[in-house]
Structures are given as structure tokens and as C-alpha cells.
Amino acid sequence: MFFDLEPALPDAECNHCHSAPLMTSNNYLNNGLDSAQSYKDFKDYGRGKFTKFPSDSGKFKAPSLINIALSAPYMHDGRFKTLEEVVDHYSSGGHGSPNKDVLIYNLKLNDRQKKQIIAF
Ligand code: HEC
Numbered sequence: 443m444f445f446d447l448e449p450a451l452p453d454a455e456c457n458h459c460h461s462a463p464l465m466t467s468n469n470y471l472n473n474g475l476d477s478a479q480s481y482k483d484f485k486d487y488g489r490g491k492f493t494k495f496p497s498d499s500g501k502f503k504a505p506s507l508i509n510i511a512l513s514a515p516y517m518h519d520g521r522f523k524t525l526e527e528v529v530d531h532y533s534s535g536g537h538g539s540p541n542k543d544v545l546i547y548n549l550k551l552n553d554r555q556k557k558q559i560i561a562f
Contacts, residue, residue, distance in 0.1 A: 469503070480540060
């Protein structure tokens with residue numbers, strides 16, 4: 443479920459952005475944490491604060507997930523206290539904005555799948 447990259451299969455596809463061996467693609471991406479009508483509308487410009495490119499607003503570096511269970515809270519601002527909250531975020535498809543990554547969408551994970559991703 444974690445490593446599959448086939449959109450037609452009902453799974454999580456985390457591997458697009460958190461790939462082996464370090465469990466990160468080392469890219470800056472918008473993983474749908476905040477709603478924004480325009481690039482100027484983000485609470486935190488993230489990568490855009492440094493590059494000054496409007497389309498980098500709201501993008502953050504995908505971090506490594508090695509030993510992730512030991513380093514709560516999660517995301518750049520620590521908004522999620524548990525991995526359950528993280529997986530619920532990804533499963534819901536997150537919040538809309540002009541550059542939300544196309545790979546962040548309603549994954550429709552059931553409770554068993556959510557538990558399996560967290561266990562992994
Ligand atoms: C489109 C790319 C993308 C996909 C797909 C993705 N992530 Fe992420 N992930 C990110 C980015 C970018 C961040 C950093 C966000 C931030 O710092 O606010 C992140 C952060 C995280 C964090 C927090 C790490 C920390 O140290 O705070 C966890 C945990 C996580 N992702 C797990 C997952 C899981 C599980 C999946 C699959 C269900 C997944 N991610 C799919 C891009 C992605």
C-alpha cells in the first residue's frame with residue numbers, strides 16, 4: 443500500500459513523495475495542509491518565502507519517514523499529534539489550493555488500511 447504507484451489500485455501511494463532508501467523524494471511539495479484561494483493566501487509561504495516564486499507558496503520539503511513513530515508531533519508546524527491524524531489527513535485528500543499536489547486526493551482508506559499504514 444505504501445510503495446504502490448498505480449492510481450487505479452485502492453491504496454496509499456506514499457512512495458510518490460516518501461521513497462526509499464531515505465523515505466523522502468527530497469522535493470518541495472504542497473501536501474494539502476491548508477486551504478488557499480491564491481498563492482498570496484497561504485498562512486505560511488514555506489519554500490516560497492525563500493525562492494520568492496509565487497508557485498512555491500505553501501510547499502514544504504517532504505521529510506524522511508525513518509523512525510517517524512518516535513518524532514511526534516508532525517508537519518512543519520507540528521499540527522498533528524499522532525500518526526492517526528496524519529493518515530486521516532492524507533486519506534481525506536486535504537485542503538484545496540492552487541498548487542495542492544495532484545497526488546493528494548481522497549484515498550478512501552478503510553480503518554484496517556489506515557492501521558496497516560501506521561503499523562508499517
Ligand atoms: C504529494 C507528496 C506527498 C505524498 C503523496 C505524501 N506525502 Fe507525506 N509529506 C509530504 C510533505 C511535503 C510533507 C512535509 C509537510 C510539512 O512539513 O508541513 C510530508 C510530511 C509527512 C509526515 C510528517 C513528517 C514529520 O517529520 O513531521 C508524515 C508522517 C507523512 N508525510 C506521511 C505520509 C504518508 C503515510 C503518506 C501516504 C499516505 C504520505 N505522507 C504521502 C508530501 C507527501
